[in-house]
Every structure is written in C-alpha cells, then in structure tokens.
Amino acid sequence: MKEIRIGDTVEVAIERADYPPERVRDILKDEVVAVIGYGVQGRGQSLNMRDNGVRVIVGQRKGSSTYDKCLEDGWKPGETLFDPEEAAARGTIVQYLLSDAGQKEMWPRIRPHLTAGKALYFSHGFAIVFRDMTGVIPPPDIDVIMVAPKGSGTTVRRHFLEGRGINSSFAIYQDATGRARDRCLALGVAIGSGYLFETTFEKEVISDLTGERGVLMGAIYGLWLAQYEVLREHGHSPSEAFNETVEEATQSLYPLIGERGMDWMYANCSTTAQRGALDWFRIFRDATKPVFERLYQSVASGAEARRVLEANSRPDYRQQLEKELKEIAESEMWQAGAIVRSLRPESQAPPPRPAS
Ligand SMILES: NC(=O)c1ccc[n+]([C@@H]2O[C@H](COP(=O)([O-])OP(=O)(O)OC[C@H]3O[C@@H](n4cnc5c(N)ncnc54)[C@H](O)[C@@H]3O)[C@@H](O)[C@H]2O)c1
Numbered sequence: 610m611k612e613i614r615i616g617d618t619v620e621v622a623i624e625r626a627d628y629p630p631e632r633v634r635d636i637l638k639d640e641v642v643a644v645i646g647y648g649v650q651g652r653g654q655s656l657n658m659r660d661n662g663v664r665v666i667v668g669q670r671k672g673s674s675t676y677d678k679c680l681e682d683g684w685k686p687g688e689t690l691f692d693p694e695e696a697a698a699r700g701t702i703v704q705y706l707l708s709d710a711g712q713k714e715m716w717p718r719i720r721p722h723l724t725a726g727k728a729l730y731f732s733h734g735f736a737i738v739f740r741d742m743t744g745v746i747p748p749p750d751i752d753v754i755m756v757a758p759k760g761s762g763t764t765v766r767r768h769f770l771e772g773r774g775i776n777s778s779f780a781i782y783q784d785a786t787g788r789a790r791d792r793c794l795a796l797g798v799a800i801g802s803g804y805l806f807e808t809t810f811e812k813e814v815i816s817d818l819t820g821e822r823g824v825l826m827g828a829i830y831g832l833w834l835a836q837y838e839v840l841r842e843h844g845h846s847p848s849e850a851f852n853e854t855v856e857e858a859t860q861s862l863y864p865l866i867g868e869r870g871m872d873w874m875y876a877n878c879s880t881t882a883q884r885g886a887l888d889w890f891r892i893f894r895d896a897t898k899p900v901f902e903r904l905y906q907s908v909a910s911g912a913e914a915r916r917v918l919e920a921n922s923r924p925d926y927r928q929q930l931e932k933e934l935k936e937i938a939e940s941e942m943w944q945a946g947a948i949v950r951s952l953r954p955e956s957q958a959p960p961p962r963p964a965s
C-alpha cells in the first residue's frame with residue numbers, strides 16, 4: 610500500500626506487493642471466475658487471469674466470430690467455454706464484460722444465476738450508476754465490485770505479456786460476504802493491474818465517460834482534425850499536414866510526455882517552439898474549457914448514458930459503427946496516415962544482410 614500526497618490530497622494506492630501471487634491464489638482458491646463477454650476487456654482480462662493460474666471460464670455464445678476467437682485462444686467448449694447463462698451459473702465470481710448496452714439486454718438472463726455469496730464484477734460503473742436506465746439491480750446477498758483498467762484491453766494484455774502493468778480504478782459497491790475487498794483486489798492484480806486506485810462506481814463512470822469523449826478520444830481527434838484542415842486549406846500537402854499534426858505527436862512528442870511529463874517534452878523542443886507553446890496553451894484551454902464543462906454536464910445528467918444505450922441497442926448498431934469508422938479510415942487525413950505509417954523505416958522490409 611502506497612500513500613501518495615498530491616498537493617493537499619492524500620490517496621492510497623494498492624500495489625502488487627500487497628497481493629503477492631500466493632495471497633491471490635489463496636483468496637481465489639475456491640473461486641471459478643466466469644468472464645461473460647469476450648470483447649477487448651473480456652479477452653485481455655481472462656487470458657491474463659488464466660496465465661496467472663486463476664480458474665477461469667468464458668461465457669460466449671456459439672456461432673459468432675468472437676466464439677471462434679475464443680477457440681483460437683484455447684478456451685475449450687464444455688470445459689472452459691460455455692453459453693453466457695451456463696458460465697454465470699458455474700461461476701462464483703461473474704465478470705460482466707459485455708458492452709454496456711449488452712449488459713442491460715442480458716441482465717434478465719444473468720440475474721437468476723447470481724445466488725447468495727457470489728460476486729458480480731464490472732470494469733465500469735455504468736450499469737450500476739445508471740440502473741434506472743439499465744435495470745441492473747443486483748440482489749443484496751452478493752458482492753458487487755469493480756476493477757476498471759485505465760486503458761484499452763489490448764494494452765492490458767500487451768503490458769502483461771511484456772511484464773508491465775496498467776493502472777486501474779477499483780471500487781466496492783456492495784460487500785455481502787465480508788470478502789468483497791479481497792476478492793476485488795486479488796482479481797485486480799490477477800488481471801494485470803500495476804497499481805489500483807480506490808474510487809466509487811459513480812466517480813469512475815463520470816470521469817471515464819468524460820475522458821473518452823474528451824481528451825483521450827473525442828477532443829484529441831477534433832483538435833487534430835481542425836489543425837489538419839487549416840493546414841490543408843492554406844495549401845500544405847497531406848503528408849506535411851499529417852506529419853505536423855499526428856505522426857510527430859505519436860512518434861516523438863507524446864512518448865516524451867509519457868516518460869517524464871509535459872515540461873520534459875517542452876524542454877526537448879526548441880526555444881522557438883517552447884515560446885509559442887507557452888503562449889498558446891492558455892488560449893486553447895480557455896477556448897475549450899466551456900466545451901469540457903458542457904461535456905461533463907452531459908455525462909453527469911445521464912444524457913450520454915441514454916445516448917449510448919439507445920444507439921448501441923439498435924439491431925444495426927454494429928453496421929452503423931463500421932460505417933462511421935470506415936468514413937474516418939477513408940478520409941484524406943487517415944489515408945495520409947496510412948501512407949505515412951507505411952513509410953516508417955520499421956514498416957519497410959528489412960535491408961538485405963551483408964554477406965559475411
Ligand atoms: N474496451 C476497453 O478497453 C475498456 C476499458 C475499460 C473498461 N471497459 C469496460 O469494460 C466492459 C467491456 O468493454 P469492451 O470494450 O470489452 O466491450 P465491447 O463494448 O467491445 O463489448 C463486448 C462484447 O459484448 C458483446 N455484446 C455487445 N452487445 C451485446 C448484446 N446486446 N448481447 C450480448 N452480447 C453483446 C459483443 O459481442 C462484444 O464482443 C464495458 O463495461 C466497458 O465500458 C472497456
């Protein structure tokens with residue numbers, strides 16, 4: 610357990626040393642963890658737990674490309690791979706990792722299998738916090754816990770394979786057995802978290818929905834697009850506009866921020882760039898802060914959750930999503946991106962080895 614003081618705020622972070630492998634094994638020794646849903650999180654978390662020696666089964670319906678993926682990953686029908694309802698019946702801990710709209714739809718079929726003493730695990734506060742819309746109201750005699758990795762499930766898996774970790778939030782909503790905290794943290798470590806930061810379901814879902822709509826995904830693309838369009842409208846070539854907007858960000862400057870912070874990235878750029886960036890960052894902050902406030906209110910009021918449930922419950926939601934992603938992929942900016950990425954030396958065939 611690590612105490613972190615940031616300004617006036619003191620926080621406690623749980624580290625792997627608090628839950629070493631023998632403690633995790635002991636806490637989970639009588640548990641069967643049923644992972645319902647094999648999307649990005651379901652896959653990453655279930656494979657990491659399996660590699661960590663946890664007894665894991667997956668609940669995924671037959672006849673989909675996702676089911677084939679389960680088979681490819683070594684899950685065995687009738688042994689470790691079942692229909693979602695059967696997996697929920699067999700599991701003592703049910704990790705509910707369907708899409709948030711899928712959790713609403715499947716709930717009436719999962720709920721009967723949540724018998725006394727089991728644990729229901731989420732990676733998002735969504736279903737519980739917006740229960741008026743999702744109908745997800747767990748029975749009182751089970752534990753309800755959350756471990757929400759702060760990153761893509763793809764990264765959860767990749768970092769695990771590289772011997773690294775990922776930061777996760779965790780929360781206990783309901784402790785019926787007196788073991789909810791231990792179950793939650795043991796799972797948190799087993800799925801590959803590096804550090805676990807305590808929160809509530811409500812704080813998690815509000816910050817998460819704000820972050821992904823904002824700086825992590827929505828805002829960053831909006832800002833990039835605005836700059837790309839201005840450069841193009843003023844006669845700069847696609848490759849110049851893309852390099853100056855995205856390629857340099859992801860390949861050079863953002864890794865420096867990740868390494869040692871914004872000041873470190875600034876320190877590694879020219880005094881000309883530093884002067885300009887120091888003058889302009891407040892202008893961008895002031896221009897966008899009202900938009901972030903509007904976004905926060907839209908999340909906190911439940912409007913964003915309503916929109917997600919409405920859009921992602923439509924029978925054609927996947928086709929619609931694919932159409933919108935295809936439009937992005939086919940736009941000039943991301944066509945330029947595909948070409949610029951293909952020109953990275955590491956994307957080219959390796960040079961012939963010199964004759965020895
Ligand atoms: N994607 C991430 O990296 C990430 C990160 C942190 C937390 N989370 C949270 O983890 C949970 C799972 O997220 P995800 O991104 O892996 O899920 P997802 O949105 O990709 O969906 C997971 C699976 O659910 C299935 N599904 C969708 N709708 C369904 C329905 N109506 N009925 C049955 N199955 C349905 C799909 O086949 C899909 O493979 C969510 O609560 C999400 O908010 C996700």
Ligand SMILES: CC(C)(O)[C@@H](O)C(=O)O
Pocket residue numbers: 759760761762817821825
């Ligand atoms: C990976 C994200 C964006 O952090 C997650 O919150 C999600 O919903 O996929």
Ligand SMILES: [Mg+2]
Pocket residue numbers: 817818821
């Ligand atoms: Mg999210």
Ligand SMILES: [Mg+2]
Pocket residue numbers: 758759760817820821
């Ligand atoms: Mg997130």
